[in-house]
Amino acid sequence: MTSTVTEEQVLAAINEVLDPCTVAAGCPGGLVDMGLVRSLSVTDGPGGAVVEVVLSVTEPLCIIGHAFVPRVRDQLDRLDGVARVEVELDNDFGWSWSEDRMTPEYRARLEAHRASRRLAIGRPGTPRHF
DSSP states (O other), X not given: OOOOOOHHHHXXXXXXXXXXXXXXXXXXXXXXXXXXXXXXXXXXXXXXXXXXXXXXXXXXXXXXXXXXXXXXXXXXXXSTTEEEEEEEEOOOTTOOOOGGGSOHHHHHHHHHXXXXXXXXXXXXXXXXXX
């Protein structure tokens, strides 16, 4: 049996899970946008696709990362043709996240957002916290 679930569909579903820090910063980004998908495997299995995902976080002590696991699992379980989903959080403290792991599209959107906020500094009535 050949799976009809593509890696692109899986990545799109994972990207629906937003990093709450990006939401709080005013520039919502999904886990794929943020470069938090460490590894992904989509293979054919009995009854459909087997999807295995390893997620990471931006900082080793991030307390939000564990909440990503069930949310990603729920997103992937909703995809037609998926028979089994395995999601884990990689706590490899030797792995280092940086902004270059973000997708180019999200990096551009984030830079535009940051630039618009820098322009706002000094305007009367503009909050100075970011």
